Amino acid sequence: MSPSVDFECLVRSHYRDLYHFAFSLVRNPSEASDLVQETFHIWAKKGTQLREQRSAKSWLFTTLHRLFLQACRHQTRFPEIELTEAQGELPDASVDPAAKLDSEAVLKALEELDPGHRAPLALYYLEDYSYREIAGILEVPLGTVQSRISRGKARLLEKLTGSPGANVSEGGAK
Amino acid sequence: MTSREAREILKTYRPGIDFHDPAFHEAVAQARRDPDLAAWVRNQDALYQGIRSQLKDVPVPEDLAAKILTSHRPRWSGREMLQLAAAVAILAAVAAFWLQERRHPATFADYRTSMAALVSKKYPMGLETPDLERARKFLANNQSPSDYVLPAALKSAPLLGCATLSWGANPVSLLCFRQKDGSGLWLFVTEHPSLRGLPASVEPEFSQTNGLITAGWRDGGKIYLMASLGGPDRLAPYLRE
Numbered sequence: 001m002s003p004s005v006d007f008e009c010l011v012r013s014h015y016r017d018l019y020h021f022a023f024s025l026v027r028n029p030s031e032a033s034d035l036v037q038e039t040f041h042i043w044a045k046k047g048t049q050l051r052e053q054r055s056a057k058s059w060l061f062t063t064l065h066r067l068f069l070q071a072c073r074h075q076t077r078f079p080e081i082e083l084t085e086a087q088g089e090l091p092d093a094s095v096d097p098a099a100k101l102d103s104e105a106v107l108k109a110l111e112e113l114d115p116g117h118r119a120p121l122a123l124y125y126l127e128d129y130s131y132r133e134i135a136g137i138l139e140v141p142l143g144t145v146q147s148r149i150s151r152g153k154a155r156l157l158e159k160l161t162g163s164p165g166a167n168v169s170e171g172g173a174k
Numbered sequence: 175m176t177s178r179e180a181r182e183i184l185k186t187y188r189p190g191i192d193f194h195d196p197a198f199h200e201a202v203a204q205a206r207r208d209p210d211l212a213a214w215v216r217n218q219d220a221l222y223q224g225i226r227s228q229l230k231d232v233p234v235p236e237d238l239a240a241k242i243l244t245s246h247r248p249r250w251s252g253r254e255m256l257q258l259a260a261a262v263a264i265l266a267a268v269a270a271f272w273l274q275e276r277r278h279p280a281t282f283a284d285y286r287t288s289m290a291a292l293v294s295k296k297y298p299m300g301l302e303t304p305d306l307e308r309a310r311k312f313l314a315n316n317q318s319p320s321d322y323v324l325p326a327a328l329k330s331a332p333l334l335g336c337a338t339l340s341w342g343a344n345p346v347s348l349l350c351f352r353q354k355d356g357s358g359l360w361l362f363v364t365e366h367p368s369l370r371g372l373p374a375s376v377e378p379e380f381s382q383t384n385g386l387i388t389a390g391w392r393d394g395g396k397i398y399l400m401a402s403l404g405g406p407d408r409l410a411p412y413l414r415e
Contacts, residue, residue: 011242019234040242103228110229125226129193139407150186157221 013037013041014057017127018064024122025068027111035071039064061127065119072115109159117152124149177211181304184211190218259298264340267292280388282371282397283365283381285341289348290384292339293360299350302335303371307348309336318347322363322396326408327414331359341366350414351400359412372397378413380406389413 015036022032043056061084110118123134135145180201187198187374201314205211270288301312306329314320318338331351339346344366351359366372373379378400389400402408 008243011239015239015242016234019238020230020232023232026230031236032240036238037242037245041245100358103231106225106228107232122229124186124188125222125229130192130195131197153186155311158227160225 006041007044010043010056010060014060017057018060020126021061021122022068023066023067024107024110024126025115025118026071027152031071035064035067038067042067058129058133058137061123062139063136068119069115073165094161105160106156108154112159113152113155117148118156120145120148121156124153175200175202175204177208177341180208180211180330181214184215185218187218188222189215197307202319207305220314231242235408259324260300261297263292265340267341267346280342280366280369282369283398284374285366285369286381286383286390286399288358289339289346289362289399290386290388293348293401294352294360294384295388297348299335300335303366304333311331312336313338313347314356316345318345319363319365319396322347322350322398323393324361325413325415328359328361329394330399334358352410357403359409360401362401364397365395366397378409380409390402 018036018039019032022028022035026032026035082151110121113121119138120134121142123129123137127134129137131145131149132142134149135142138145140148149168183198184205185203187201191395192198193202205215267288274363301309301315303309303312306324313336316338328351331353334350334352336350337348339348339362341364344364346362346364349361351361354357358375373390373392375394376391378391381388381390383401386401386407387404387409391398400409400412
């Protein structure tokens with residue numbers, strides 16, 4: 001298979017997933033498109049030695065995330081917001097919370113998280129990666145990813161349901 | 175493990191994805207034993223799926239893939255394009271000559287028509303340079319006539335570049351100049367003593383060919399053909415010694 005076919009195949013296979021990841025990070029269509037294009041641009045320059053599709057996809061996510069972090073470092077509009085260590089319990093959704101969700105609300109809630117929590121949470125929701133794979137993509141220890149997802153999810157649900165530490169109305173496990 | 179402990183662990187559990195993760199095995203087993211915990215897991219999963227689908231429903235720009243592919247499609251380099259285009263032009267000229275030769279012996283008029291037709295369309299430049307000596311060297315390196323003598327007046331016209339062509343088995347050098355009004359001025363140089371109807375001397379012979387005015391002359395074993403849009407007055411200023 002020629003490199004050009006590889007590249008086209010790679011783009012068509014992954015650009016949507018990458019865009020969704022990028023959009024969940026920046027919540028801006030043009031910035032997300034730029035991140036995806038820049039990611040593939042870097043691939044075109046030096047990523048062709050990766051022949052395995054799954055490795056390639058992880059590589060693309062890692063590269064896009066690095067670009068995102070670089071952009072964050074250059075933009076003061078992404079202040080680091082430390083989540084408190086004492087998150088307490090994750091908020092529990094009440095009756096059929098999924099039905100009340102809308103894309104805008106989810107993205108807005110995600111955007112309000114600091115970048116360090118946004119990226120693992122986006123991969124957690126968007127992709128079928130294991131925690132270990134997410135850690136590899138984001139280049140952080142497994143424990144860090146686990147805690148960021150846990151805290152990030154707590155904060156996200158809190159924003160979506162507006163109920164920190166709420167109990168499950170239909171009788172959750174006690 | 176109690177159900178409460180299991181619930182803490184299962185708060186980040188994704189049933190379809192984390193099933194094989196040993197970190198969740200014990201908690202999942204507890205959920206199988208506790209119907210309330212199982213219901214809570216289902217509720218959490220519904221919430222997870224809801225958020226997931228909302229994030230995945232974000233529309234992707236329709237032209238994004240095309241943009242990426244267009245901007246990174248492997249391209250010919252400029253040099254490769256020139257070489258390819260030159261090769262195509264040479265093959266076309268050879269083919270045209272061969273077909274003509276089969277019908278009747280080549281004449282200077284045939285040559286003139288072919289060359290005029292060539293520059294009437296887009297044609298490839300082998301070397302883009304304003305430097306006459308660089309062009310001469312390029313032509314020499316490509317076994318194309320290079321020991322030509324340019325009319326003195328022509329040397330003052332800005333050179334755009336040159337190309338190596340072939341007409342029949344004979345190499346042809348093409349020098350491209352720009353006239354004051356921006357239009358092109360072309361000079362073909364070849365050696366083809368067997369051509370019939372060659373210009374008799376160094377005195378230019380004018381002819382209208384394919385919408386171009388051409389002037390042909392012979393000098394020192396070389397056959398020169400100059401071409402431009404317009405009438406003879408367009409060539410005259412460049413033919414002066």
